[in-house]
Every structure is written in structure tokens, then in C-alpha cells.
Amino acid sequence: MPDFDLAIIGGGINGTGLARDAAGRGLRVLLVESNDLGSGTSSASSKLIHGGLRYLEKYAFRLVREALGEREVLLRMAPHVIRPMRFMLPPMPGMRAPLLLRLGLFIYDRLAPRQLLPPSRTVDLTHNPIGQPLQRLFRYGFEYSDCWVDDARLVLLTAMDAKERGADIRIHTRCVRVERGANWELVLNRRGRREVATARVLVNAAGPWIGEVAETVIRQPLKAPVRLIKGSHIVVRRRFEHDCGYIFQAPDGRVVFALPFADEFTLIGTTDENFVGDLKSPAPSPAEVTYLCDVVNQYFRERVTPDELVWSFSGVRALYDDGSKRPEDVTRDYELVLDQKKDLAPLLTVYGGKITTHRKLAEAAMDKIGVFFKTLPPWTAGSSLPGGDFPADGFYALVGETIGRWPFLSEPHARRLVRAYGTRVERILGDAQSMDDLGPRLTGDLTGAELRYLVEHEWVETAEDVLYRRGKFGLKTTPDERIAINQFIVSLSGQVAS
Ligand SMILES: Cc1cc2nc3c(=O)[nH]c(=O)nc-3n(C[C@H](O)[C@H](O)[C@H](O)COP(=O)(O)OP(=O)(O)OC[C@H]3O[C@@H](n4cnc5c(N)ncnc54)[C@H](O)[C@@H]3O)c2cc1C
Numbered sequence: 001m002p003d004f005d006l007a008i009i010g011g012g013i014n015g016t017g018l019a020r021d022a023a024g025r026g027l028r029v030l031l032v033e034s035n036d037l038g039s040g041t042s043s044a045s046s047k048l049i050h051g052g053l054r055y056l057e058k059y060a061f062r063l064v065r066e067a068l069g070e071r072e073v074l075l076r077m078a079p080h081v082i083r084p085m086r087f088m089l090p091p092m093p094g095m096r097a098p099l100l101l102r103l104g105l106f107i108y109d110r111l112a113p114r115q116l117l118p119p120s121r122t123v124d125l126t127h128n129p130i131g132q133p134l135q136r137l138f139r140y141g142f143e144y145s146d147c148w149v150d151d152a153r154l155v156l157l158t159a160m161d162a163k164e165r166g167a168d169i170r171i172h173t174r175c176v177r178v179e180r181g182a183n184w185e186l187v188l189n190r191r192g193r194r195e196v197a198t199a200r201v202l203v204n205a206a207g208p209w210i211g212e213v214a215e216t217v218i219r220q221p222l223k224a225p226v227r228l229i230k231g232s233h234i235v236v237r238r239r240f241e242h243d244c245g246y247i248f249q250a251p252d253g254r255v256v257f258a259l260p261f262a263d264e265f266t267l268i269g270t271t272d273e274n275f276v277g278d279l280k281s282p283a284p285s286p287a288e289v290t291y292l293c294d295v296v297n298q299y300f301r302e303r304v305t306p307d308e309l310v311w312s313f314s315g316v317r318a319l320y321d322d323g324s325k326r327p328e329d330v331t332r333d334y335e336l337v338l339d340q341k342k343d344l345a346p347l348l349t350v351y352g353g354k355i356t357t358h359r360k361l362a363e364a365a366m367d368k369i370g371v372f373f374k375t376l377p378p379w380t381a382g383s384s385l386p387g388g389d390f391p392a393d394g395f396y397a398l399v400g401e402t403i404g405r406w407p408f409l410s411e412p413h414a415r416r417l418v419r420a421y422g423t424r425v426e427r428i429l430g431d432a433q434s435m436d437d438l439g440p441r442l443t444g445d446l447t448g449a450e451l452r453y454l455v456e457h458e459w460v461e462t463a464e465d466v467l468y469r470r471g472k473f474g475l476k477t478t479p480d481e482r483i484a485i486n487q488f489i490v491s492l493s494g495q496v497a498s
Contacts, residue, residue, distance in 0.1 A: 002183040004030040004168070005373055007199035009175045009213055011035075012042035013155050013358040014334075014350050015205035019169065020162035021362035024383075025375040029167040030197055031159070032188055034174035036465050038155030040207045042355065043469050044282075044315025046233065046257055046269055049074050049082055049147035049356045051111065053089075053247070054255050055332060056104050061111070063333040067356045068112035071147050073381055074359065075116060078157060078388040079395055080422030081150040084117055085259075086244040088130050090141035090299065095249045098142075105144050116392055120144035133240040135301050148245070148259065151355055152469035153420060156458055157385040158358075164386070171459050175217055178202060184345045201369050205350040208279050208316040218347065223337050226351060227321035227330050232284035233269030234292050235261060235311040235475065236304055248299045254328055256295040262472040263412070265310060268292050272327040275316045282314040311475055320351040334361045338368050346372060387422025398423070408434050413445045420471065421453075428453045442488060443473050443481040451485070455492045463489065 006022050008015045011033025019031040033039075051068035052060070075082050089105075091098040105120040123143045125131025131138065163169045170190060177187040184202045188195040206213040214222045238260070245259040254272065261267035271288040289306045296304050320335035334353035340346045348369055353361045363378050390398050395418065402414045406429050409417070417425045428450050432438050439448020446466070454460040454470050463485040467474030477485075 002198035002200050004028045004197060004199040006030070006201050006203065006369065007184060007186055007197065008032070008203040008205055009217070010040075010203075010205035010207060010209070010350075011037045011155070011159060011169070011171060012040050012205065012207050013038070013151070013158065013355050014042075014207070014353050014361055015203070016155050016158040016162060016169075017358040017362040018203060018205060018350075018365050019167045020158050020165065021359075021366055021378075021380050022369075022375075023162045023165035023167040024379050025366065025370075025377075027373060027375060029162065030186075030199060031162065031167060031169050032173045032175050032186070033169075033171045035172065036461070036469060037159050037169075037171055037459060038152040038469055040209070041315040041317060042155045042207070043152035044231075044233070044313050045151045045355050046231075047149050047151050047259070047267070047355075048085075048257070049149045051108055051146065051356075052332065052354075053104060053108055053144070056107060058329065058331075060331065060333065063331075063357070064108075065111045066360055067354060068108070068114075070356050070360060071112075071145075072114065072116050072392070074149070074356070075147055076392045077359075077380075077383055078149075078154060078385040078422075079390060079392045080387055080398075080419055081153045081157065081385075082147050083395065083419075084145060085148040086118075086130075086143050086145055087247050087257075088123070088125075088141050088143055088244055089247045089249075090125065090134060090138040092249050092298070093137075095251075101142055105142055108144060114145075117145035117147075129242050130240075130244055133300050133302065134246075135299060138299070143244075149355060150420070154355065154385075156470065157387070160386050160458070161383075169459075172461070175213070178218055180218075180220075180344050180347075182343060182345060199345075201346045201348065201372055203348045203350065203365070203369075208275070208318045210318050210349055210351070212279075214349070220339075220347075222349060223339060224335065224349075224351065225321040227319045227327075228275040229317045229319060229327045229330060230273045230275040230282055230314050231270035231317065232273075232288045232292070232314040233267055233312065234284065234289055234304075234309050235265050235267050236308055237266070237310065238264050239266045239300055239302060239304070246299065248295055250291075250295045251298075256292060258296055258300070262475055265475060268296055268304065274327050279316060282316050284312045284314050288314075318351060334364075336361070336365055336368055387424035389423055395419075402429075405429075406432060408432075410445075416445065417450075427457070440488075442485050443467075443477045446471065446473055446485075448488065451488055452492055455489055460489060461493065462486065 005027040008031045173190040179185040335351040
């Protein structure tokens with residue numbers, strides 16, 4: 001008998017989502033991630049749980065309906081790392097007609113059931129704080145609902161839940177070679193150490209690396225072509241005080257979001273470019289930065305300039321190549337390709353997908369691979385991720401309870417902790433009576449107690465994991481703080497290992 005029923009290559013949202021679903025259905029699951037969880041495309045998204053208003057124009061009704069329906073399912077599953085967000089869409093003269101925008105939102109409101117998120121409406125921008133940062137030319141706009149997600153933490157929590165349900169999650173473990181027989185034999189490289197594992201079914205969920213994994217690890221070319229498309233974001237000082245986002249129409253017909261980010265910043269993105277280059281470090285080109293600045297400068301009163309970036313990042317989508325000419329037209333829907341040959345173990349390859357549809361993708365994948373096993377029925381729709389076991393509208397109540405129980409926390413500190421850990425804040429704060437009981441302050445309000453929790457429970461191994469994925473402290477840390485965090489992690493890792 002093989003060691004595992006299912007082996008998954010790739011610890012992004014799609015790999016971890018499938019690992020969680022499969023483990024919860026009783027399968028023996030191995031997931032290998034060559035780097036940190038979510039370190040690929042899944043931490044470089046626009047961080048939206050959305051139907052994708054723009055995809056309505058492409059008549060992608062299946063995708064939009066499914067994604068719209070997932071907003072509230074995911075919000076209920078993780079009301080700490082996901083929150084409802086209102087978006088302002090100001091009509092721009094010469095672009096899509098206001099009537100067309102209104103019609104699009106009418107459809108958006110009605111394509112899928114909605115209980116928690118309010119419908120769209122027209123807003124007078126001259127008398128609403130949401131109009132304040134916009135140029136005077138915008139007198140009214142359309143407001144609608146989607147959700148915001150901490151993408152990297154969603155991946156982490158999904159992996160954590162998979163682990164708690166029995167999956168074997170191995171990070172910093174690269175799958176270097178597989179041999180296909182009646183079962184798969186995987187050769188793994190875990191920090192220079194060779195490991196071997198066997199599994200009945202193999203899943204290539206390596207995101208933009210699916211082609212590379214197919215060619216070099218599985219040594220069997222992809223059955224269907226993949227299209228790699230890069231999207232970039234820039235982060236600048238906060239341009240507005242409220243917690244709504246903006247969706248701006250660009251002159252080329254695309255849309256650009258401007259979103260509140262990590263309290264003090266604004267996140268602006270994204271672009272769409274065919275990707276060529278090194279997948280290890282995709283980065284925004286000067287032309288992409290200028291493009292994003294130019295688009296938002298047509299809307300905001302206060303100019304955004306390329307020289308004021310606090311941070312920037314790019315991600316690469318691995319889309320199912322439907323032959324579209326323009327990168328923005330290639331389908332964002334997922335495709336699951338099953339390769340099943342007589343007497344040979346099955347292989348499933350994951351193309352595309354969105355953070356928003358990862359749970360449905362996992363269910364669809366289980367439909368395909370479930371035929372090889374006796375599995376339990378779908379279960380994730382009514383489930384919670386770790387720390388998410390509180391009502392979807394209960395975030396502020398939980399912040400209040402947290403301050404009530406640990407009164408020495410400031411409101412922003414309690415809010416950040418609840419946003420990240422939900423009900424699991426208790427595991428960090430324990431019976432602390434004062435800030436001093438939480439250990440040294442390492443950067444901002446990151447304490448030794450929190451970092452210990454991250455190392456012990458969230459696979460943190462380097463400062464980078466904490467600064468840009470488990471949290472966003474990196475936007476404000478000094479080089480000295482970074483060194484201190486690394487040293488603290490090294491000292492804790494010794495204690496955890498011993
Ligand atoms: C710019 C941009 C914006 C986006 N915005 C949104 C959004 O707002 N909302 C939304 O829903 N979706 C969004 N998406 C889509 C979403 O981010 C992706 O569909 C999703 O993150 C893909 O996840 P994945 O797990 O397939 O790939 P990845 O997250 O890239 O994971 C693949 C993993 O495989 C690992 N790997 C590769 N080779 C090996 C190997 N040999 N052994 C072990 N591990 C290996 C990699 O290290 C990587 O971590 C956006 C995408 C982009 C690019």
C-alpha cells in the first residue's frame with residue numbers, strides 16, 4: 001500500500017485547499033511546498049474575494065456566479081482574515097456609460113444568493129467621505145459589495161486546518177522527481193535531505209510552475225497549454241481614511257483597484273502582462289508602475305508618483321490558454337486536467353483558479369479523484385478555518401471581548417490580533433496580565449509571545465515569513481528589527497526542535 005492516497009505538489013491556495021478538503025474526507029494526504037506556504041502567486045493577489053465585475057463583460061457567467069456565491073461561504077468560514085468591503089466605482093466620462101455600469105451591478109447583485117453583503121447603490125460623492133479623495137469632476141458613483149482577504153494568511157490557515165485533519169504538510173520541501181507506476185514514487189529534497197514517499201494519486205498544483213514541474217519533475221509535457229500572465233501592485237502612503245475600496249476604469253478598458261492596506265497604506269493594482277523571466281522573483285517593471293500611477297491620477301486629487309512606493313510586488317497567474325490575444329482576456333476560470341492511463345497511477349493538473357474559487361476548485365478536484373477512493377461527502381461549505389469559529393458579523397464583538405479580557409491591549413493591537421488569529425488570540429495572550437508578560441516588542445506591536453506562536457504553530461522559519469506573509473510588519477520594519485526578529489526565531493526554533 002502506498003504511504004499516501006494523495007500527494008500534492010504546491011502549497012498555494014489551490015494545493016492547500018485540496019489538501020484540507022481531501023484530509024477532511026478521510027484521505028491520507030501529503031502536501032509538499034518547495035518554499036514557504038503561499039509564497040508563490042497566492043500572496044501576490046489583489047486580496048479580493050470577489051465575483052469579478054469585469055468578467056461579466058467577457059460573459060464569464062459560470063465563473064462570476066460561482067465566485068459571487070463563494071463570497072459569503074468564505075466570509076463565514078474565516079470572518080477574521082476575510083471582511084466585507086464596499087467598493088466605489090465612479091463613472092468616467094468617455095468610458096463605460098453609467099447605465100451600463102448600473103446594469104452590470106444589477107446583474108452582479110442578483111447572480112448568486114446574498115444574505116450578508118448589502119446590494120449596490122448610487123452615492124452622491126459631494127456629500128460622502130468616499131468622494132473626498134476623488135477629483136471634483138466625480139459628482140456621483142456606484143457603490144457595491146465584495147470582500148477583502150489576507151491572502152497569505154488564508155493559505156496558512158487552510159494548511160493548518162489540513163494538518164489538524166491529518167494531512168502531512170512539508171514546507172521547504174521540493175519535489176524533484178517522480179516515478180510513475182501503479183503508484184507514484186516521489187523524490188523530495190527537504191533542505192538538502194533526500195526523502196521518498198509513495199502515493200496513489202499525484203496532483204500538480206504548482207501554480208505558475210506547473211509547466212516546469214510537468215517537464216522536469218514528472219517528465220511528461222502538459223496535456224493542455226498554460227499561459228503565464230503577470231500582474232503587479234504598488235503600495236503607497238494612505239490616500240484615504242475610510243475602509244472602502246475604489247475600482248477605477250483605465251483608458252485601455254481594464255480596471256485598477258485602490259484599496260486600504262495594513263492601516264496606513266493604499267494598495268494599487270493590477271496590471272496584466274504576458275510573463276517572461278524568472279518565476280522566483282517577478283517584479284513590477286517601471287512601465288507597470290507608471291501605468292498604475294497614471295490610472296489612479298485620473299481619479300485621485302492627490303497625485304501618486306513612482307518615487308513614493310513603500311512596497312511593490314508581482315504575481316504570475318498560470319491560466320488555461322484559451323487562445324485569447326490580450327492577456328486580460330484569457331479566462332480566469334480554473335481547469336482540472338486528469339491524466340489516467342491503464343495500469344498507471346492518475347495525475348491531476350490544476351490550471352488557473354482564483355483565491356475566491358479555491359474551495360469549489362477543491363470540490364471539483366475531489367469529484368475527479370474521488371472515483372479512485374472511498375471518500376466522505378463534501379464538507380467544507382459550512383466549516384470554519386482555525387480561529388474563524390465566530391459569527392460572520394462578529395468581528396468587532398470579538399475585538400471587544402479581547403479588550404475586555406486583556407485590557408492592557410490597545411484597540412488597534414487587539415484589532416490586528418483578532419484580524420489575524422480570530423478566536424485563537426487566546427493561544428498567544430494566554431494568562432498575560434500586562435504587555436510585559438508578552439515578551440519583547442520586536443517591531444510595531446509584534447511581541448515575543450506572538451512570534452513564539454508563529455514559530456510553534458504557523459511554520460515560521462525566517463523573518464521574511466513573518467514580515468510579509470503571516471503579517472505585514474515588513475512595511476515599517478528597520479534593518480535592525482529584522483535582524484532581531486531573525487535572531488529571536490533562531491533562538492525559538494532551537495527550543496521548538498529540542
Ligand atoms: C496579480 C494577481 C492578482 C490576483 N488577484 C486575485 C484576487 O484579488 N482574488 C482572487 O480570488 N484571485 C486573485 N488572483 C488569482 C490567485 O492569486 C491565483 O489563482 C492563486 O493564488 C493561484 O494559486 P496556486 O495555489 O495555484 O499557485 P501558487 O500560489 O503559485 O502556489 C504554487 C506553489 O507551488 C510551489 N512549487 C512549485 N514547484 C514546486 C515543486 N517542485 N515542489 C514543491 N512545491 C513547488 C511554489 O513554491 C508555490 O508556492 C490574482 C492573481 C494575480 C497574479
